[in-house]
Amino acid sequence: MNRLSPFNIVSLVVGFAFLYLPIVLLVVYSFNASRLVTVWGGFSTQWYGALWNNQMFLDAAWVTLRVAFVSASAATVLGTLAALALVRYANFRGKLLFSGMIYAPLVMPEVITGLSLLLLFVAVGIDRSFWTIALAHITFSMCFVAVVVQSRLLSFDRSLEEAAQDLGCPPFKAFLLVTLPVIWPAVAAGWMLAFTLSLDDLVIASFTSGPGATTLPMRIYSQVRLGVTPEINAISTILIGVVATGVIAATLVTKRREVRRLRDERLAAEAG
Amino acid sequence: MAQKARAKRARASGEGGAFRALVIAVPYLWLLALFLVPFAIVLKISFSVAAIAQPPYTPVFTFESLSGFLANVRELTLESYLWVAGDALYFDAYLSSLRIAAISTVFALLIGYPLAYAMARAPQGWRPVLLMLIILPFWTSFLIRVYAWIGILRSEGYLNQFLLWTGLISQPLAILNTETAVYIGIVYSYLPFMVLPIYAGLERMDYRLIEAASDLGCPPLRAFWSITLPISIPAVIAGCFLVFIPAVGEFVIPDLLGGSQTLMVGKVLWDEFFANRDWPIASAVAIILLLVLVLPMVAFQRYRERAL
Numbered sequence: 001m002n003r004l005s006p007f008n009i010v011s012l013v014v015g016f017a018f019l020y021l022p023i024v025l026l027v028v029y030s031f032n033a034s035r036l037v038t039v040w041g042g043f044s045t046q047w048y049g050a051l052w053n054n055q056m057f058l059d060a061a062w063v064t065l066r067v068a069f070v071s072a073s074a075a076t077v078l079g080t081l082a083a084l085a086l087v088r089y090a091n092f093r094g095k096l097l098f099s100g101m102i103y104a105p106l107v108m109p110e111v112i113t114g115l116s117l118l119l120l121f122v123a124v125g126i127d128r129s130f131w132t133i134a135l136a137h138i139t140f141s142m143c144f145v146a147v148v149v150q151s152r153l154l155s156f157d158r159s160l161e162e163a164a165q166d167l168g169c170p171p172f173k174a175f176l177l178v179t180l181p182v183i184w185p186a187v188a189a190g191w192m193l194a195f196t197l198s199l200d201d202l203v204i205a206s207f208t209s210g211p212g213a214t215t216l217p218m219r220i221y222s223q224v225r226l227g228v229t230p231e232i233n234a235i236s237t238i239l240i241g242v243v244a245t246g247v248i249a250a251t252l253v254t255k256r257r258e259v260r261r262l263r264d265e266r267l268a269a270e271a272g
Numbered sequence: 273m274a275q276k277a278r279a280k281r282a283r284a285s286g287e288g289g290a291f292r293a294l295v296i297a298v299p300y301l302w303l304l305a306l307f308l309v310p311f312a313i314v315l316k317i318s319f320s321v322a323a324i325a326q327p328p329y330t331p332v333f334t335f336e337s338l339s340g341f342l343a344n345v346r347e348l349t350l351e352s353y354l355w356v357a358g359d360a361l362y363f364d365a366y367l368s369s370l371r372i373a374a375i376s377t378v379f380a381l382l383i384g385y386p387l388a389y390a391m392a393r394a395p396q397g398w399r400p401v402l403l404m405l406i407i408l409p410f411w412t413s414f415l416i417r418v419y420a421w422i423g424i425l426r427s428e429g430y431l432n433q434f435l436l437w438t439g440l441i442s443q444p445l446a447i448l449n450t451e452t453a454v455y456i457g458i459v460y461s462y463l464p465f466m467v468l469p470i471y472a473g474l475e476r477m478d479y480r481l482i483e484a485a486s487d488l489g490c491p492p493l494r495a496f497w498s499i500t501l502p503i504s505i506p507a508v509i510a511g512c513f514l515v516f517i518p519a520v521g522e523f524v525i526p527d528l529l530g531g532s533q534t535l536m537v538g539k540v541l542w543d544e545f546f547a548n549r550d551w552p553i554a555s556a557v558a559i560i561l562l563l564v565l566v567l568p569m570v571a572f573q574r575y576r577e578r579a580l
Contacts, residue, residue, distance in 0.1 A: 200414050
């Protein structure tokens, strides 16, 4: 049953080649000694050195990391609350509007989100800065966190928390001590997703950033429009490497925890 | 004893009320202030007059008194909408956005379905790895993945070098800065959105149905056509929505890969805003784009609620 047909094998090979070939070419040519991006001139790491001396890129990278950290953390708190509201409280006034506002940003074109937030900041009279980018990123990424955490909460056995409350544990404490440890992997995944969404965002940041708060994607974008350069290949490779390492490490950790949990459950079942 | 438990529960539910209010109110108010109110402002500005000022539009609403408010309502103008309706450029932009998004969705389905199917039929042990390989590009920068295609599709890019080397072509093909490049970019960027729901749908499917069919003498292709495909239709619909809707408003891909030839409404909005600095027109373009997208979005929301 589990033998793949030739057609399936071709589908896998073609599909994954399509997904990964561009990335592989980008990484390989970031080690190209030649200034011409498409002509191989030998192995070199000179473009990484050039990056290290490019203050503009370093500043932008620092801004981006700070925005991503602040917005991922706030979005995780807000998104987890939103997921709780959606799953736990079946009927509250305006629930339809609430769930609409959770799902709409997931499919909303970024240009519209960016434009509307900018017009809000102008109307209210908030100067655009680091903080306006962070506010914008919190808003759209909290919806992604909410969806990720929601799916985990749906499979959570509510009676555990009710038992704690029957024993006199106040709701907030019950959430902290019983629910949160169980849904933790989803909350962590939500944080990571929010972090990378923020790192990645060009369009919304372009609308909501102020002087002195240029993010790395904005820098890369303005460079890329002028043409392909080896420096951009190098910085792309670093970003890809960092994200891939993070995601793979996170997956391995959750996987190991899962294996341990299954083993514990089996041992408990055998003992019982 | 019973009394004590009841008192405990009453106390808990009292605090539970406060906890509940907090859990709902905080994200709710946040989204109202930073998601819904902004749209009201976009709507307002789309009915305002452009001005050479900072900010570059005449604010028409002040909430000082009711009569002042009503006078302001009378000052609202349809100018921007008439402008957008009167210029064929905008109409063409909406139309070509819808066309490009639709064609890209079809290609994403043609590549994504066989891939998702093969993943779902792969040995159990491979599946988490394959799934991870699908998700991984989604985590790496969107901008960089689009950028990677510039190097491939340029006239002196890797694709042309390869084709010239094999002798399949004698002149480099012009792909970058055409609509073809935009299709490639959109299919590439949104492929995971197509594969994931279809894979999830097919993986859950009960393959004993296929075995039963083949025991009864049904050829594999026919079994696929009359069993597997109908079962996977809801997942296919979800995947198509997830690719189509964001593709309509796409800005980065047409800008970097499509050059000046490709007209898409996301790019038009961006140019109106940043290059022409005409905020009322940009707002009107955004409102109309939203209206164009509302139908598919509502359909998607309905579908989602039914699926959950």
